[in-house]
Amino acid sequence: MKIVAHFEIPYYQILNEAQELVADLPSFAKDPAHLIRLYRLMVLNRLFDAKAIALQRTGKLGTYPSTLGQEAAFVGMGDALSKNDVIVPYYRDVGILIQRGVKLSEILLYWGGDERGNAFANKENFPYSVPVGSQPLHAAGVATAFKIRKEKRAVLTVCGDGGTSEGDFYEAMNVAGVWKLPVVFAVCNNQWAISVPRSEQTAAQTLAQKAIAAGFSGEQVDGNDVIAVRDRVTLALEKAREKSEPTLIEIICYRQNDHTTADDAKRYEKAKVREQEWEKEPIARLRRYLESIKAWSEKEEKELQVTSEAEIEKSVAEYLATPLAPLENMFDYLYATLPESLEEQRELLKQWGNTHG
Amino acid sequence: MKIVAHFEIPYYQILNEAQELVADLPSFAKDPAHLIRLYRLMVLNRLFDAKAIALQRTGKLGTYPSTLGQEAAFVGMGDALSKNDVIVPYYRDVGILIQRGVKLSEILLYWGGDERGNAFANKENFPYSVPVGSQPLHAAGVATAFKIRKEKRAVLTVCGDGGTSEGDFYEAMNVAGVWKLPVVFAVCNNQWAISVPRSEQTAAQTLAQKAIAAGFSGEQVDGNDVIAVRDRVTLALEKAREKSEPTLIEIICYRQNDHTTADDAKRYEKAKVREQEWEKEPIARLRRYLESIKAWSEKEEKELQVTSEAEIEKSVAEYLATPLAPLENMFDYLYATLPESLEEQRELLKQWGNTHG
Amino acid sequence: MAEITLVEAVDLALAYEMQADPSVVILGEDIAKNGGVFRATQGLLDKFGPDRVRDTPLAESMIGGLAIGMAIEGLKPVAEFQFMGFLYPALDQIINHAARIRNRTRGHLSCPVVFRAPFGSGIHAPEHHSESTEALLAHIPGLRVVIPSSPVRAYGLLLASIRDPDPVIFLEPSRLYRFAKQEVEDNGKALPLDKCFTLREGKDITLVTWGAMIKETMAAAEVIVKEGIDVEIIDVATLKPLDMETILSSVEKTGRCVIIHEAPKTGGVGADISAQIAEKALLSLKAPVMRITGYDTIVPYARLEKYYIPSVPQIVDAIKKTMEFA
Amino acid sequence: MAEITLVEAVDLALAYEMQADPSVVILGEDIAKNGGVFRATQGLLDKFGPDRVRDTPLAESMIGGLAIGMAIEGLKPVAEFQFMGFLYPALDQIINHAARIRNRTRGHLSCPVVFRAPFGSGIHAPEHHSESTEALLAHIPGLRVVIPSSPVRAYGLLLASIRDPDPVIFLEPSRLYRFAKQEVEDNGKALPLDKCFTLREGKDITLVTWGAMIKETMAAAEVIVKEGIDVEIIDVATLKPLDMETILSSVEKTGRCVIIHEAPKTGGVGADISAQIAEKALLSLKAPVMRITGYDTIVPYARLEKYYIPSVPQIVDAIKKTMEFA
Numbered sequence A, B: 001m002k003i004v005a006h007f008e009i010p011y012y013q014i015l016n017e018a019q020e021l022v023a024d025l026p027s028f029a030k031d032p033a034h035l036i037r038l039y040r041l042m043v044l045n046r047l048f049d050a051k052a053i054a055l056q057r058t059g060k061l062g063t064y065p066s067t068l069g070q071e072a073a074f075v076g077m078g079d080a081l082s083k084n085d086v087i088v089p090y091y092r093d094v095g096i097l098i099q100r101g102v103k104l105s106e107i108l109l110y111w112g113g114d115e116r117g118n119a120f121a122n123k124e125n126f127p128y129s130v131p132v133g134s135q136p137l138h139a140a141g142v143a144t145a146f147k148i149r150k151e152k153r154a155v156l157t158v159c160g161d162g163g164t165s166e167g168d169f170y171e172a173m174n175v176a177g178v179w180k181l182p183v184v185f186a187v188c189n190n191q192w193a194i195s196v197p198r199s200e201q202t203a204a205q206t207l208a209q210k211a212i213a214a215g216f217s218g219e220q221v222d223g224n225d226v227i228a229v230r231d232r233v234t235l236a237l238e239k240a241r242e243k244s245e246p247t248l249i250e251i252i253c254y255r256q257n258d259h260t261t262a263d264d265a266k267r268y269e270k271a272k273v274r275e276q277e278w279e280k281e282p283i284a285r286l287r288r289y290l291e292s293i294k295a296w297s298e299k300e301e302k303e304l305q306v307t308s309e310a311e312i313e314k315s316v317a318e319y320l321a322t323p324l325a326p327l328e329n330m331f332d333y334l335y336a337t338l339p340e341s342l343e344e345q346r347e348l349l350k351q352w353g354n355t356h357g
Numbered sequence C, D: 001m002a003e004i005t006l007v008e009a010v011d012l013a014l015a016y017e018m019q020a021d022p023s024v025v026i027l028g029e030d031i032a033k034n035g036g037v038f039r040a041t042q043g044l045l046d047k048f049g050p051d052r053v054r055d056t057p058l059a060e061s062m063i064g065g066l067a068i069g070m071a072i073e074g075l076k077p078v079a080e081f082q083f084m085g086f087l088y089p090a091l092d093q094i095i096n097h098a099a100r101i102r103n104r105t106r107g108h109l110s111c112p113v114v115f116r117a118p119f120g121s122g123i124h125a126p127e128h129h130s131e132s133t134e135a136l137l138a139h140i141p142g143l144r145v146v147i148p149s150s151p152v153r154a155y156g157l158l159l160a161s162i163r164d165p166d167p168v169i170f171l172e173p174s175r176l177y178r179f180a181k182q183e184v185e186d187n188g189k190a191l192p193l194d195k196c197f198t199l200r201e202g203k204d205i206t207l208v209t210w211g212a213m214i215k216e217t218m219a220a221a222e223v224i225v226k227e228g229i230d231v232e233i234i235d236v237a238t239l240k241p242l243d244m245e246t247i248l249s250s251v252e253k254t255g256r257c258v259i260i261h262e263a264p265k266t267g268g269v270g271a272d273i274s275a276q277i278a279e280k281a282l283l284s285l286k287a288p289v290m291r292i293t294g295y296d297t298i299v300p301y302a303r304l305e306k307y308y309i310p311s312v313p314q315i316v317d318a319i320k321k322t323m324e325f326a
């Protein structure tokens, strides 16, 4: 017997739960203004989240998946992206999309049940993807296009811990490895796939090690540490752009709410665990750090709350004022040009459209 | 940064290409009679293979996938199985099936295009599976049944190097890991998936390391060393039976023929490489070893050739004498009981059956 | 005897058969501790324990292939896909293996599996939660496709499906999960598969439907009966194999037929029913068979989805047009 | 101008369009160095290099999803599934994504991908190499399903499919790959999609078919024409969207119709055509529309497979019965 291969999985953290710097600050993080920008985005994300849930509870929004407690993961990833990169998200990535030119009102429109919420102005952003684990393949396809066209661009795709069980996730990593594609696979490990805990999803000690199956490197990062997330994803995207090499990053966080507004986590989750995990939550952590370096004050905090709320209210108003799309839109974007054979049905829809309760 | 997990992939070999014992002989291999049995099976496998190809070339058999050079892998696996274990094969496993009570004539019938070739007497054997990578999931299902019924039995499933790229392969390993299923995944790495070489299939340095993604152990074994194959698969099956733990075994061998009789490897394979690999082939290796320990002679070899040929000829005769099945069989095994609505079609078939060229 | 909903009837049938037959095992995403996202498996984990009520990793092809292996090895797995739109990754396992293992082995192996999935639109869920692609499955030889449309039929047909020795796709109209309650006797009696249910006898026109469209069809019938038209209503229930006998003899009696389904028109199961009527009862027809169906479009997101579903006035209109055809 | 086979015409069209449009990229299993197991991509690696002619790892859902991503990002991928029976793992990607991305994003993104696959039985290959499940795809809104049945149509329709801005499933009848040669001008001219081809005009009866069954249908027509029956033959070619206009006006003229396809009868595309004729041309019909199709069974292994395919005498008989119907 001889050993023919061996592998290691690293874990990265910079600002720990006790607001201590446990590693050198990356250069971006030495600029308080940059950290404040991230902080503002996380707060906006959290307030938006609360608002969306309130809208859902009052019947003004459809099913909505909260990102409570996961703001650092998404905001950190979003900030790591360069303008020319492409994001292929799943359905919990508010914190990324708002940094890609997607409007809050569009996000509401989407969860309100309107396809126009996906008609982003920046045409290269992918919309939310609902079938779990299916979108990493699209990211690999985009990365293939970049590679063929010799463009120095990278793709970031995100899925959840549950998503890593899907064959598509693995197939995407495998082709990314063997074709050396400029793509970063981020797994937002919030410990739950609806009611199924991480421990019942896979026997792998880390999700990061799934990259070993595809022949490239995987790593874990503290998902409550926005500095570390931003740093590791930035480096991985650079590696993708410069060396055309994929990376898997497992972002460890905790889902601090029901799976979606249609779920009731009390059926399966221990309140105690959630409380313990809350100790690590990312916003308070960064705020205390900013305060400790005198970069943030109570007054700024209050202003931020006010301006964020105002921005959110404005987008809610915009959303609520959006009239129904014409019914015929059902047909209008099915093909580039409506096939003749469908014209009859389109007429039928116009005829019968208003007979529905 | 801290390291949170690390992994190693071992490689096993006992009888190397120079007929040297590079590790201790497992106890079964200390019995020359046992080794002779394996040798006989490998020779039978090889001669059968040649015969099948000859039949195909003369229009008496359909497409056939040769196992030339891979006999140790299959014969070793077949010998490792216990009577109560279940085998879930792919389509190149002659060497296993002949040890599970499947008749050579049945194997010919199958490749001759007759479903009755799959109607094995031992009902728990699975038939050949054509959709690459799909059958490991069935093995996981069988293992789940054993586990639920608390039976101390194991399942062995086999696929090729190409098969490891399919999502199903990964999904099967993942559930086997997390449910601790008594299943052994064997990958017959013959370096090719039709025309695609192992290096273009995945960037993983070994296929064995794919198990790391599922949280259990993987290993490589010299697939030209029937002793090592038999040993490692036996141990893995024992582990499955006793501890209900899965294992991935990458059996490294080389496809010494076209992918199937429908393929022409000259289009993509260097003759040189094949010749070099032939130096390692398993039958000569074991024969020389047996001769070196005075357990085998020229005379016995000749007898073996004669008896094997006779056995094969008998099965060929049986196969060729098998009349067409009744056409209505198309309907007779579709459901346990033919639904009334299909009776009309079954009659139609009888009526029109004989109008075909 | 309690009044229960369709989803409760599913749960009840599962509990009954798990009690009666130790080889019945259920599996799927979130079906154990959470009792299923619609609660169709509520309480079963507590009753039957984690060996027989299994939350799976999130992988549908796996659910398909694993259940097939279990079934071939002698269990009777009932596997849930969380929504029909998430069954597609398992189509390969279903088409290439579940439907064929008996035929492939000339009856030596078989695959008594049930694949359950909620289906259909109208529940204001996100994209992919509103599929009605039963026609894909109804085209595959070797499968049964069963769709209940009431609590009583959900109970009896699910029992029959589990007991059936071959693979059954059991599609539950999510729009009807909690629509209406019905008294269901928990007596373990199965209803026949491969048979249509005639819900109302009538002599003027045959309405053929299944799944959630039963709701609008019944409502339309109520309107139309008041106008003196005597409708016969057939719930197809088992879409494959199709009991054309019941449909044909009804159409031979009435001479008129409207087929109503939610799936897109083109390639929907209604096409086959209509084609068979045209082949076998052409001379009985007093009017063309009309199909009132979903459009050949993707089911819209929640804000527009109701406009996708055929409406009661639309069905009423089709019945009238068919009656007036001379 | 050379006489070439259908599979050579596929190769020729690919080469033409790759030359003309640098965004065309082809991918699949064994398509590069090996030139495809049927040689449909022979020579393209040498001409266009490994960036644009890509052997993939062995994973069909991957081929589907990857090609979708490439197409959304502006390439025009033409992806091959080695056989239709191995396309099923990609159905999820095709149904849930390829068919919907334009609609999902209200036209902001689109998916100009072509998925090619050989299909149909009769080539003595092992199980799963003989599928004719075009109906599954023809049911899915947002897709095009195109089936050529001659070298000329393979060339022209493949060019049209690649140039089409939406996803196209391009199914090549493997039984016809080398059946007959035809002169094909390599002029880059596309044939129209969404249109049937009328291969023979006639006034007595309409034969509707596609794919490999063109062969038996033509042979049957030859027999029947000699008996003085003037048949019209329609090659549907694009199964989705379906050009019913051509079919209906033919049936309105002839009053009689036989539909011939290889796929299982139940849920086959023939059902839809028949249903639409019954809906829209009932009064023109002088006889019921007959469907001559494969059985509702799994295609048998090689020894029995030919008995599965509708035979020439069977089609002749159907034509006669339809003609004699009074």
Ligand SMILES: Cc1ncc(C[n+]2csc(CCOP(=O)(O)OP(=O)(O)O)c2C)c(N)n1
Residues within 6 Å of the ligand: A092, A130, A131, A132, A133, A159, A160, A161, A162, A163, A164, A188, A190, A192, A193, A194, A255, A259, C029, C058, C060, C082, C086
């Ligand atoms: C293919 C597929 N199967 C099932 C579902 C239903 N579903 C939606 S989210 C979810 C859990 C996903 O968990 P995870 O990947 O961990 O992401 P999270 O929601 O926790 O961020 C499931 C099962 C789906 N959307 N797609």
Ligand SMILES: Cc1ncc(C[n+]2csc(CCOP(=O)(O)OP(=O)(O)O)c2C)c(N)n1
Residues within 6 Å of the ligand: B092, B130, B131, B132, B133, B159, B160, B161, B162, B163, B164, B188, B190, B192, B193, B194, B255, B259, D029, D058, D060, D082, D086
């Ligand atoms: C799902 C699927 N895709 C494609 C094929 C066609 N095919 C048959 S064998 C093969 C290569 C398999 O290679 P590998 O897994 O290495 O096994 P080997 O034949 O080399 O033993 C391919 C692509 C198939 N049978 N199934």
Ligand SMILES: [Mg+2]
Residues within 6 Å of the ligand: A160, A161, A162, A188, A189, A190, A191, A192, A193, A194
């Ligand atoms: Mg999660």
Ligand SMILES: [Mg+2]
Residues within 6 Å of the ligand: B160, B161, B162, B188, B189, B190, B191, B192, B193, B194
């Ligand atoms: Mg191989």
